[in-house]
Amino acid sequence: MNLEQLNRLSVEEATHTFMQCCTASSWVEAMVLARPFIDEQALAYQADLAWAGSIEADYIEAFEGHxxxxxxxxxxxxxxxxxxxxxxxxxxxxxxxxxxxxxxxxxxxxxxxxxxxxxxxxxxxxxxxxxxxxxxxxxxxxxxxxxxxxxxxxxxxxxxxxxxxx
The missing domain is CATH 1.10.3330.10 (Oxo-4-hydroxy-4-carboxy-5-ureidoimidazoline decarboxylase)
Structure with missing residues (x-):
């Protein structure tokens, strides 16, 4: 998959795709809503930004995905x-x-x-x-x-x- 394809995924497909990276639902939702990404740096920046807003329950939810x-x-x-x-x-x-x-x-x-x-x-x-x-x-x-x-x-x-x- 490339960035253009990621940006064009349906909300459901994007949710599934981002869940493969991190199972914290708040992080996934933030990533889905942040699309489209102009480049890989924007994707990485948004991933960090979404994670920075996480609370303990989000962390635990992510850990439970492992x-x-x-x-x-x-x-x-x-x-x-x-x-x-x-x-x-x-x-x-x-x-x-x-x-x-x-x-x-x-x-x-x-x-x-x-x-x-x-x-x-x-x-x-x-x-x-x-x-x-x-x-x-x-x-x-x-x-x-x-x-x-x-x-x-x-x-x-x-x-x-x-x-x-x-």
Whole structure:
């Protein structure tokens, strides 16, 4: 899809398309209404502007659009082979050890219990070990700090997805 095609989508089609980038309904609505975009910079600017107006409920809604990495079987599949990773987004991942997978599953569970939302990180180019280190580094944070961290990671994610879209 190119920018011209995005601008010409029906409201329903545009809503579906932007939901693939971020599931916060207020963000999606703002993006749909902001069309037409004159260029990719305008698209990126509007994405940031819409996100800047978000509140905690919007962040949580966006986070809920991500799958939770919570069980070891899912993690084994995710980190089994770098060539099998979704869209090459984690191209630097090496085979993860069983201990790292167990620690990631436990850390994700601890994070959810503490903050009430799943661990959000822009995973592009990060190994399982790096993901674990980031999770463990953020786990001691308070909820306000962590909500801001997760919101910033979500912002990185929707920018990557918008770039893939166009």
């Amino acid at each position: 799958p939770q990495i919570g069980n070891v079987d899912t993690l084994r599949k995710k980190y089994a082979n770098t060539k099998e990773l979704a869209s090459g987004e984690q191209s630097s991942v090496n085979h993860a050890s069983e201990q790292v997978l167990l620690d990631l599953a436990q850390g994700n569970s601890d994070y959810l219990d503490k903050f009430g939302f799943i661990f959000i990180v822009c995973a592009t180019g990060k190994s399982a070990e790096q993901m674990l280190a980031l999770l463990l580094a953020r786990l001691p944070n308070n909820k306000i700090t962590e909500l801001a961290n997760a919101a910033q990671e979500q912002r990185k994610i929707f920018h990557l997805r918008l770039n893939k879209l166009i």
